[in-house]
Amino acid sequence: MKQEYIEIEIDGTTYFTYGVNEEIEVEIKEDSCSDIIGVCPPIAGIIVEILKKEGDKVKKGEKIAILDAMKMHNFITSPAKGRILNIPAREGQRVKSNEAIIEIEEV
Amino acid sequence: MNTLKEKRDKAMMLGGEAAIDKRHAKGLLTARERIELLVDKGSFHELDMFVQSLSNDSSNETPGDGVITGTAKICGHTVCLFSQDFTVLGGSLGISHAHKITKVQDLAMKLRCPIIGINDSGGARIQDGVDALAGYGEIFFKNTQLSGVVPQISVILGPCAGGAAYSPALTDFVFMVDGISKMFLTGPAVIETVMGETISQEELGGAKVHAEKAGTAHFFAESEKEALEQVRNLIDMLKDEAKPKPAKRSHKSIDEIIPKDGKMPYDVRDVVTELVDGEILEVHKLFAPNIVCAFGRIDGKLVGIVANQPYYLAGALDADAADKCSRFVRYCDSFNIPILTLMDVPGCLPGVDGELRGAVRHGAKIFYAYAEATVPMVTLILRKAYGGGYVCLGSKHIGADFVYALPSAEIAVMGPESAASVIYRKEIAASEDAEKTKAEKTAEYRKEYANPYVAAAKGYIDDVIAPSEARERIASALDMLKDKQSQPVNRKHGVMPV
Numbered sequence: 062m063k064q065e066y067i068e069i070e071i072d073g074t075t076y077f078t079y080g081v082n083e084e085i086e087v088e089i090k091e092d093s094c095s096d097i098i099g100v101c102p103p104i105a106g107i108i109v110e111i112l113k114k115e116g117d118k119v120k121k122g123e124k125i126a127i128l129d130a131m132k133m134h135n136f137i138t139s140p141a142k143g144r145i146l147n148i149p150a151r152e153g154q155r156v157k158s159n160e161a162i163i164e165i166e167e168v
Numbered sequence: 169m170n171t172l173k174e175k176r177d178k179a180m181m182l183g184g185e186a187a188i189d190k191r192h193a194k195g196l197l198t199a200r201e202r203i204e205l206l207v208d209k210g211s212f213h214e215l216d217m218f219v220q221s222l223s224n225d226s227s228n229e230t231p232g233d234g235v236i237t238g239t240a241k242i243c244g245h246t247v248c249l250f251s252q253d254f255t256v257l258g259g260s261l262g263i264s265h266a267h268k269i270t271k272v273q274d275l276a277m278k279l280r281c282p283i284i285g286i287n288d289s290g291g292a293r294i295q296d297g298v299d300a301l302a303g304y305g306e307i308f309f310k311n312t313q314l315s316g317v318v319p320q321i322s323v324i325l326g327p328c329a330g331g332a333a334y335s336p337a338l339t340d341f342v343f344m345v346d347g348i349s350k351m352f353l354t355g356p357a358v359i360e361t362v363m364g365e366t367i368s369q370e371e372l373g374g375a376k377v378h379a380e381k382a383g384t385a386h387f388f389a390e391s392e393k394e395a396l397e398q399v400r401n402l403i404d405m406l407k408d409e410a411k412p413k414p415a416k417r418s419h420k421s422i423d424e425i426i427p428k429d430g431k432m433p434y435d436v437r438d439v440v441t442e443l444v445d446g447e448i449l450e451v452h453k454l455f456a457p458n459i460v461c462a463f464g465r466i467d468g469k470l471v472g473i474v475a476n477q478p479y480y481l482a483g484a485l486d487a488d489a490a491d492k493c494s495r496f497v498r499y500c501d502s503f504n505i506p507i508l509t510l511m512d513v514p515g516c517l518p519g520v521d522g523e524l525r526g527a528v529r530h531g532a533k534i535f536y537a538y539a540e541a542t543v544p545m546v547t548l549i550l551r552k553a554y555g556g557g558y559v560c561l562g563s564k565h566i567g568a569d570f571v572y573a574l575p576s577a578e579i580a581v582m583g584p585e586s587a588a589s590v591i592y593r594k595e596i597a598a599s600e601d602a603e604k605t606k607a608e609k610t611a612e613y614r615k616e617y618a619n620p621y622v623a624a625a626k627g628y629i630d631d632v633i634a635p636s637e638a639r640e641r642i643a644s645a646l647d648m649l650k651d652k653q654s655q656p657v658n659r660k661h662g663v664m665p666v
Contacts, residue, residue, distance in 0.1 A: 104481055104517060131482035131514040132552060132583045134431045158519070 097146060099161025102137055106130025108154050108162065117145045118168075125163055128156070143167040179217045179231050183255025191255065196348070197392050199236045199253035202286050202325065206249070206396045207240035214238040215275075216268045223262060223295045230256050233264040234289070237272045239279075243404040248276040251286035254326055258290035261332065265293070266303025273310040282319040282403060287336060288326030304331045311338035316502035319406055321399060324349035324385070325392055329373075337384060340499055341402060341451070343395045344375035344385040351378060351385075376454075383455040383488060405449045405463045406503075408470055422635035426550055426576060433478040436460055439510060439550065440473055443639050448473065451496060456488035461496035466508070467643050469650075472500035474561065475510035478551075484517040485557055487530035493561075494533035501541035506646050509547040509562035514583070515554045532665040534560040539567050540664075542656055544649030546642055549573040549620065549629065555581055564628055569652065570645040571629045573620035574638070579629070580622075584614040 109127040119125060119139040126137040143165040150162035180200070182188060188198055197205070203212055215238045221230040234256035239248050250269050252259040269285070276283035292300035314320055315338065322336035323343040328351045336342050336351070344351070352373035359365055359372070371377065378385035387402075389395035425438045437460060440448055444464035451461045458481040462473045474493055476483035485493075500507050516531060538545070538560060546569060547562035558579060562568040573579065581587065588609040589596065599605035616622075620632045633641050 104484070105519070129431070131484045131517070132431065132554070132585075133433055133478060133482035133514060135433065135482055 096167050098140055098143070098165045098167060100125065100137060100140060100163045100165060101159055101161055102126075102128045102130070102135070102156055103158060104128070104130045104135070105157050106135065106155070108150050108152050108156060109134060111148060111150070111152055111163070113145050113148075113163070115145050115148055119143060119145060119165065126150075137162070139165060141165060141167045175218060182231060182253050183257075187255035196254075196326075198255065199251040199259075199286065199288070202323075202392065202396060203236060203238075203240070203249065203251050205393060206284070206286075206399060207242055207247070208244065211241035212238055213240065216271065219264050219268055221262050221264050221293075221296070223293075223299075230262070230264075232256065233262060233268065234259050235265045235268050237268045239272075239275065239281075242400050243407075245403055245407060246279060246281045247284055247403065248272045248279065248281060249284040249286070252289045252326075254288045254290075257293060259288050259326065260290045260293035261300050261303055262293040262296035263299035263303050266300070266307060270303075270306050270310055273307070273314060276318050277310075277314060280318055282321060282406070283314065284321045284323065284399060284403075285335065285339070286323045286325055287328045287332065288324075289332055290327060291330050291332050301331070304335070307335050308338060311335055315340075319403075319503065321402065323395055323399060324351055324375075325395070326350070329353070329355055341386045342378070342384055343387040343389065343398060344378055345389045345392055345395045346375045348392065349373075349375045349378075349385075379452075379454040381455075383452065383491060386451050386455075388454055401449060402463075406470065410465060410468050410470075422550075422574075422638055426574075426635070428576075430551060430576070430578065433482070435479050436475045436477050436483070436510060436512065436550075437462075440464065440475055443508070443510075443642060444471070444473070452492045456486070456492045458483055458486065459489040459493050461492055463505075466639075466646055469646065470505055471646065472496060472505045472507045473510065474507065476513045476557075476561070478512055481517060482514050483512050483552070484514050485531060485534070485560075486517040486522055487525060487527060490530040490533050494537035497534075497537035497541055501537070501543050504543055506544035506546070506649065507541065507562065508642060508646070509545070509568070511547060511549045511553050511558065511561050512551040513554060513557035513561060514552050515557045529665055531556065531560070535566060536662070536664050538562055540656075540662060541567065542652075542654035544646055544652050545569050546645045546649070547571045548633075548638060548642065549577040549579065551576050551578060553577060553579040554583060564630070569649050572631050572633050572638070572641060572645075573624070573629045574635055575620065575632060577620035577629075577632070578614075578618035579620055580617045584610045584618050587617070588613045 106128040109129045111126045113125050121139060121142045123139045124136045125139050128135045128137055146166040147164040150156055156162055182198055191198055219233050221233050234253045235250050236253060237250040250272055320339035321341045322339045325348055333351050333353060350369045350373050356367050356369055356372055375388050379388035387398050389398055422439055422442050425434055427434055444466055448462040448464040458477050460475040460477050464471055464473055545562055559565055564571045592609040596602050596605045623629045624632050
């Protein structure tokens with residue numbers, strides 16, 4: 062069976078919604094989707110260290126994680142001022158470049 | 169005499185007072201105000217002030233036919249320029265307008281001086297029909313003829329859509345201003361009609377998009393004034409020689425800037441600053457930041473600097489970095505600007521998407537640009553020099569004249585971990601503690617091969633030098649090479665893998 066899906070991009074992260082076989086309407090509310098940012102590493106690699114924990118406040122540009130990729134420790138920085146909402150990634154985990162490793166609630 | 173004065177006054181008023189007021193109300197400058205800000209005071213010599221449209225429909229209503237042209241001085245250097253005037257039929261390009269531009273292009277060729285175009289035009293003038301297309305064609309043809317002969321600079325200070333966008337794209341340096349510059353082939357309205365996609369002009373062809381993603385713009389500015397100031401800086405930088413300025417050093421030695429731990433990143437621009445006089449001028453600063461391309465001076469002499477940036481994508485090479493770097497190297501070679509390469513490259517960025525989008529084809533541009541360049545080329549290997557990245561970025565093998573390495577350099581086919589995993593695959597698999605064996609073999613490989621001495625023993629690098637010797641060695645190498653003789657291969661031209 063042909064797999065139908067829709068692709069939604071939010072803040073640079075692509076999400077796929079599978080099993081859609083009829084027309085749907087998507088209403089995007091400006092204020093409801095601009096708050097949470099999924100931080101994705103710029104390249105695939107292994108999470109060496111997560112420098113923040115859930116609930117921590119972060120400044121824009123602040124280092125939030127270290128990624129080992131291309132023979133180097135790369136700092137992942139916060140794209141905005143906010144609060145760490147959720148950390149889906151774990152230290153030692155191999156992550157892809159379009160995978161949200163930390164979710165930040167923008168304030 | 170009165171007639172002359174009247175005619176001049178009329179020409180100075182562009183499309184009329186109301187049109188000028190309208191621009192000012194929007195916070196925009198006129199074509200003449202832009203020239204005033206760009207050039208040395210009182211140095212502008214206008215040409216073709218009285219040219220009018222040849223088309224019957226709009227005769228007598230097109231002062232200067234919507235473009236101001238002439239010669240001027242910038243920081244004492246002669247330049248040719250044109251500035252499109254939006255107050256006359258939206259700066260649209262008719263045949264007279266086009267011929268004013270091609271006339272200054274011809275003049276730039278004769279004078280061998282840079283040419284600067286300020287673009288602010290609604291596009292082809294419909295009334296001029298196919299003549300407008302002919303005009304564009306002639307401009308593009310001359311852009312191409314001028315390429316590598318004189319520096320060509322485009323400043324986008326308004327719309328630059330459709331065919332009009334190709335002239336700046338054929339020039340060497342494009343400047344764009346946030347919120348003002350708009351450049352695209354098909355605008356949002358056409359895209360919406362044909363594709364059903366909605367997008368704003370800014371998102372489609374604004375300064376940020378071109379400076380960060382598309383790479384069309386080499387310089388990004390917040391205001392018109394800032395962009396014109398940037399053009400002045402560039403013209404001043406591009407002159408061959410200047411009095412050596414005191415260096416703006418951070419009081420940190422290169423040794424301190426580059427972390428001992430090979431996995432720790434640093435900002436390579438700090439190393440560049442230690443090596444040059446005064447400040448550097450970064451080209452494509454916001455595009456492909458994994459590689460830095462900049463102009464600077466060493467002992468007063470202009471040099472083009474290419475440096476991997478470990479701070480971004482670990483300094484790995486990708487398609488955008490290849491475009492940025494190869495274009496810069498070719499610019500330098502065209503204008504006899506020596507090239508200094510600071511290498512710290514872990515290799516090419518692996519990935520399915522990159523490969524499918526032509527990573528090989530793009531990467532080949534770097535090899536081609538360096539291999540074809542005949543200007544003096546000096547390379548300093550700071551740290552990582554792995555695989556194809558090592559070969560392409562100004563290695564001895566690809567044509568560099570002098571290649572030096574710091575003791576921290578690691579010149580090898582691949583990283584110690586990957587290399588150990590491949591070479592000792594069977595031993596690692598057979599051992600009781602695979603992880604421990606792998607770590608041991610990695611350490612062994614690192615000690616044995618991830619250093620500059622293996623390459624030095626084969627003469628692939630000319631010397632291993634201490635960080636404290638770097639500036640002096642580079643300066644003396646460039647000085648030695650100033651009379652370098654190198655004849656290009658006798659051929660019409662090569663086929664660059666574009």
